[in-house]
Amino acid sequence: MRSCARTSTYLGTLSAAVALATLAACGGPPAAPVVAPPAEHPMSMPAPAATAAVQPVAASTVTIANFAFSPAAVTVPAGTTLTWTNNDSAPHDISGEPLHSPTLSRGQTWSYTFSKAGTYGYICSIHPNMTGSVTVT
Numbered sequence: 001m002r003s004c005a006r007t008s009t010y011l012g013t014l015s016a017a018v019a020l021a022t023l024a025a026c027g028g029p030p031a032a033p034v035v036a037p038p039a040e041h042p043m044s045m046p047a048p049a050a051t052a053a054v055q056p057v058a059a060s061t062v063t064i065a066n067f068a069f070s071p072a073a074v075t076v077p078a079g080t081t082l083t084w085t086n087n088d089s090a091p092h093d094i095s096g097e098p099l100h101s102p103t104l105s106r107g108q109t110w111s112y113t114f115s116k117a118g119t120y121g122y123i124c125s126i127h128p129n130m131t132g133s134v135t136v137t
């Protein structure tokens, strides 16, 4: 349903014919009962691939290990609480706007709930070469 909802925001700029075609593509006129399909992007699904490290991956957890954030770039829907876990023996933190974690020792976690869309870069202030980003959609 997400794609239908998003498409409907553009209806004002489309011709009636295109709008009708769009409605048909969404499964019928709005008055008809609509059965929600299975979620297209279950949030509990683990990040599919370590091979896609360049592209932000959907995730709600970031692991800190070997002096790196993993995944380094994540994408989450607004309202998501992201949790960082430090698995290194070295202490790390999450520093950037609006992220200000305390120093995390091994095994400690820190969470932040993202309410506004945008891209948020951060570093570990103890090891500034450690970088990460969160894209909120």
Ligand SMILES: [Cu+2]
Pocket: 067, 091, 092, 093, 124, 125, 126, 127, 130
């Ligand atoms: Cu660090």
